[in-house]
Amino acid sequence: MCLAVPGKIMEIYDRDGLRMGRLDFGGVLREACLTYVPEAQVGDYGIVHVGFVLNLLSESEAQATLETLRQIVDFEDGLPGGGEPA
Amino acid sequence: MKHLDEYRQAHLVQGILEDLRRRVTRPWVIMEICGGQTHSIVRHGLDQLLPEAIELVHGPGCPVCVTSLELIDKAQAIAARPEVIFASYGDMLRVPGSGRDLFAVRAAGGDVRVVYSPLDAVRLAQENPGRQVVFFAIGFETTAPANVMSVLQARALGLRNYSVLVSHVCVPPAMHAILGSPHNRVQGFLAAGHVCTVMGYHEYEPIAARYGVPIVVTGFEPLDLVQGIRLTVEQLESGRAEVENAYARAVTREGNAAAQQVIGQVFEICDRNWRGIGRIPASGWRLRPEYAEFDAEQRFEVQALRSEESPLCIAGQILQGLRRPADCRAFGGPCTPEHPLGATMVSSEGACAAYYRYGRSA
Amino acid sequence: MKRDEAIPVMEGAVCPVPLAHDVTVVMGHGSGGRMTHDLVQRRFQRVLGNPALEQGDDAAVLRLPQAAGRLAITTDAHIVAPLFFPGGDIGRLAVCGTVNDLAVMGAHPLWLTASFILEEGLPLATLDRVIESMRVAAEEAGVAIVAGDTKVAERGKADGLFISTAGVGWVPEGREASGRLARPGDAVLVSGPLGDHGIAVLEARGGLGLASDIVSDVAPIHGLVEALFEACRQVHVLRDPTRGGLATTLNEIARQSSVGIELDESAIPVRPAVQSACELLGMDPLYVANEGRLVAIIAAAEAEAALQALRRTRYGEGAVRIGRVLADPAGRVLMRTAIGGTRLVDMLAGEMLPRIC
Numbered sequence: 122m123c124l125a126v127p128g129k130i131m132e133i134y135d136r137d138g139l140r141m142g143r144l145d146f147g148g149v150l151r152e153a154c155l156t157y158v159p160e161a162q163v164g165d166y167g168i169v170h171v172g173f174v175l176n177l178l179s180e181s182e183a184q185a186t187l188e189t190l191r192q193i194v195d196f197e198d199g200l201p202g203g204g205e206p207a
Numbered sequence: 208m209k210h211l212d213e214y215r216q217a218h219l220v221q222g223i224l225e226d227l228r229r230r231v232t233r234p235w236v237i238m239e240i241c242g243g244q245t246h247s248i249v250r251h252g253l254d255q256l257l258p259e260a261i262e263l264v265h266g267p268g269c270p271v272c273v274t275s276l277e278l279i280d281k282a283q284a285i286a287a288r289p290e291v292i293f294a295s296y297g298d299m300l301r302v303p304g305s306g307r308d309l310f311a312v313r314a315a316g317g318d319v320r321v322v323y324s325p326l327d328a329v330r331l332a333q334e335n336p337g338r339q340v341v342f343f344a345i346g347f348e349t350t351a352p353a354n355v356m357s358v359l360q361a362r363a364l365g366l367r368n369y370s371v372l373v374s375h376v377c378v379p380p381a382m383h384a385i386l387g388s389p390h391n392r393v394q395g396f397l398a399a400g401h402v403c404t405v406m407g408y409h410e411y412e413p414i415a416a417r418y419g420v421p422i423v424v425t426g427f428e429p430l431d432l433v434q435g436i437r438l439t440v441e442q443l444e445s446g447r448a449e450v451e452n453a454y455a456r457a458v459t460r461e462g463n464a465a466a467q468q469v470i471g472q473v474f475e476i477c478d479r480n481w482r483g484i485g486r487i488p489a490s491g492w493r494l495r496p497e498y499a500e501f502d503a504e505q506r507f508e509v510q511a512l513r514s515e516e517s518p519l520c521i522a523g524q525i526l527q528g529l530r531r532p533a534d535c536r537a538f539g540g541p542c543t544p545e546h547p548l549g550a551t552m553v554s555s556e557g558a559c560a561a562y563y564r565y566g567r568s569a
Numbered sequence: 570m571k572r573d574e575a576i577p578v579m580e581g582a583v584c585p586v587p588l589a590h591d592v593t594v595v596m597g598h599g600s601g602g603r604m605t606h607d608l609v610q611r612r613f614q615r616v617l618g619n620p621a622l623e624q625g626d627d628a629a630v631l632r633l634p635q636a637a638g639r640l641a642i643t644t645d646a647h648i649v650a651p652l653f654f655p656g657g658d659i660g661r662l663a664v665c666g667t668v669n670d671l672a673v674m675g676a677h678p679l680w681l682t683a684s685f686i687l688e689e690g691l692p693l694a695t696l697d698r699v700i701e702s703m704r705v706a707a708e709e710a711g712v713a714i715v716a717g718d719t720k721v722a723e724r725g726k727a728d729g730l731f732i733s734t735a736g737v738g739w740v741p742e743g744r745e746a747s748g749r750l751a752r753p754g755d756a757v758l759v760s761g762p763l764g765d766h767g768i769a770v771l772e773a774r775g776g777l778g779l780a781s782d783i784v785s786d787v788a789p790i791h792g793l794v795e796a797l798f799e800a801c802r803q804v805h806v807l808r809d810p811t812r813g814g815l816a817t818t819l820n821e822i823a824r825q826s827s828v829g830i831e832l833d834e835s836a837i838p839v840r841p842a843v844q845s846a847c848e849l850l851g852m853d854p855l856y857v858a859n860e861g862r863l864v865a866i867i868a869a870a871e872a873e874a875a876l877q878a879l880r881r882t883r884y885g886e887g888a889v890r891i892g893r894v895l896a897d898p899a900g901r902v903l904m905r906t907a908i909g910g911t912r913l914v915d916m917l918a919g920e921m922l923p924r925i926c
Binding site: 172 | 346
Binding site: 124146147148149150151152172 | 777778779780781782783841842844845846848849851924
């Protein structure tokens with residue numbers, strides 16, 4: 122339902138009384154509203170939907186998830202008939 | 208893009224699928240609520256890689272699809288007015304009302320503009336003080352923080368020429384409707400990750416408990432999706448029915464409290480007609496009376512036109528997971544993305560459009 | 570289904586079709602996708618049809634009495650907002666678009682004509698910039714603009730400046746490239762990254778508030794075509810994937826040749842910034858316009874030689890192999906996704922719009 126993409130906050134400023142940020146989406150810059158993430162700082166990654174940062178992305182949770190998945194996959198690879206590393 | 212590419216690694220996706228295949232011992236029916244997930248599943252060809260025992264059914268989580276015909280007709284009536292600049296998210300332009308779509312309104316002289324963000328619509332109102340700017344505020348919980356902020360911002364800026372046509376719907380009532388139906392086949396859910404970014408997932412805990420269904424908060428990339436499916440199956444196979452979070456990098460149990468507070472300030476709960484499904488009590492949001500001056504329905508007094516659907520279209524049953532796009536006799540024949548009969552063919556998130564585009568008719 | 574408090578029910582009972590798209594022109598008719606095709610086939614070809622027109626290629630190839638080789642003729646209309654965008658402008662677009670339509674028929678582009686519809690109030694300095702840009706592009710492409718015409722439309726009745734062109738080229742004997750000639754087993758090549766032009770123009774339009782360093786790929790590609798014919802003997806299909814993008818172009822070829830085409834998702838070149846812009850807007854780079862790219866379908870045995878030849882040319886440095894031609898399913902384009910699934914790649918439907926929710 123809701124296309125939201127991660128972007129890195131490059132700059133924070135006020136416009137018309139709203140806290141706004143300039144975000145870098147993999148080489149494309151776009152403004153987004155930071156009003157719902159008052160804790161946001163330059164360098165943070167936010168998840169952006171229709172020009173609003175809905176939440177900051179947790180680097181530690183991202184790493185934990187990927188680590189869990191890698192462990193499952195490593196285990197599978199070790200099984201007979203398991204997947205071959207790409 | 209960081210936080211995106213990591214979740215598209217083919218080797219990890221295949222490894223998780225391998226684990227999933229080992230776990231499945233019997234058939235399971237799982238619904239992905241969100242149309243964005245449907246789109247991603249078909250786009251990456253994930254549906255074909257799942258064990259045959261797992262049937263994914265596509266849920267009603269597409270705001271474009273479920274916006275009621277009556278509101279589409281109202282949108283067109285407002286957009287056709289000469290003093291109006293009608294601003295909308297891109298997808299809504301192609302949704303057919305009773306007789307036409309917003310493209311046709313534009314071709315007939317209506318000033319219809321596509322915006323990326325509701326704040327862009329507010330800016331249009333600032334830049335065009337002599338015109339009435341109406342924003343088509345559709346969406347689920349994810350889009351509500353943005354849509355309500357445009358209203359607050361218009362008030363803060365003293366704009367008298369900005370209003371919103373609200374069609375907001377919420378996920379939990381739809382899940383109740385699906386699970387409460389005697390025809391229900393769904394045994395587990397992938398909850399929509401971005402809805403939960405705003406709302407958290409505590410609302411789903413009573414649903415999981417009451418109906419005995421596992422609910423896994425899931426992201427949108429292939430790796431997120433296979434992991435969401437894997438965790439759901441793990442629960443189903445072990446007889447558990449809990450809410451789990453497989454999208455922890457973006458979602459917490461409580462969600463975004465600041466956003467929820469502002470939504471509650473501007474919106475109140477209301478009944479909504481879901482296109483193709485029907486009326487679901489307390490399933491949506493509308494403007495509170497304090498914000499009535501920003502309500503486009505009141506500002507333009509649009510009479511409800513007689514709004515009726517194609518008799519061929521089975522969008523409602525598809526949105527409830529009762530039938531699949533290929534079951535529809537109009538699919539790919541009278542109903543194509545160029546000539547959609549129903550909303551599920553209109554949005555690129557709609558199940559029918561996703562099936563058509565990615566060749567799932569055969 | 571019966572009406573019941575607990576069970577949601579279907580709404581209403583009357584058919585909403587037909588939509589007005591069969592009655593008036595809407596923007597989707599100009600998208601280059603299926604609506605454009607239907608418009609051309611059902612309205613133009615049905616009434617004006619003749620064997621040359623019905624080939625359905627980018628230019629007609631005709632034999633002159635008592636002459637060596639054949640003549641390629643094409644015509645093209647150019648509308649773009651804004652008139653100037655990173656990497657190009659409407660003038661360069663008009664020249665390159667016409668030259669490329671000739672080149673992909675295997676023709677040496679020779680002569681162009683250009684008609685200008687100018688809106689009352691257009692600054693002449695703007696026109697001068699466009700004309701200078703056309704001079705530079707024509708020089709690069711080795712063509713002469715040999716005839717022209719100018720009309721002025723009242724203010725508000727043209728968006729600044731429209732250009733309509735015609736192009737004439739010469740096809741040497743022995744060159745047969747057409748959308749009808751793809752054969753099972755052939756390799757599918759593309760000359761560089763996809764979607765640069767479409768995203769550059771979208772950004773330049775300003776409404777979406779995006780900024781990046783993406784520049785349009787608009788360029789003449791006749792040099793790539795010449796290099797291919799020098800290096801290979803079995804060049805079967807050449808196309809420039811403009812409006813509607815690679816997906817639409819390959820669908821056209823699959824239909825014309827009654828073959829299937831299979832793409833490898835992981836081999837398809839897209840610049841990271843273009844991919845990011847597409848993620849942000851919910852678009853697919855396969856459907857985004859290019860104005861300086863070449864799609865070549867060539868006997869598999871010659872694919873490596875073709876790639877090396879392309880990579881030595883200006884504008885062909887990024888050439889890669891992206892797929893293969895199959896016997897089945899005829900008329901369809903499939904994609905092997907990066908994670909190992911398969912999906913259909915359809916034509917662009919109507920106008921491509923940002924997908925937001």
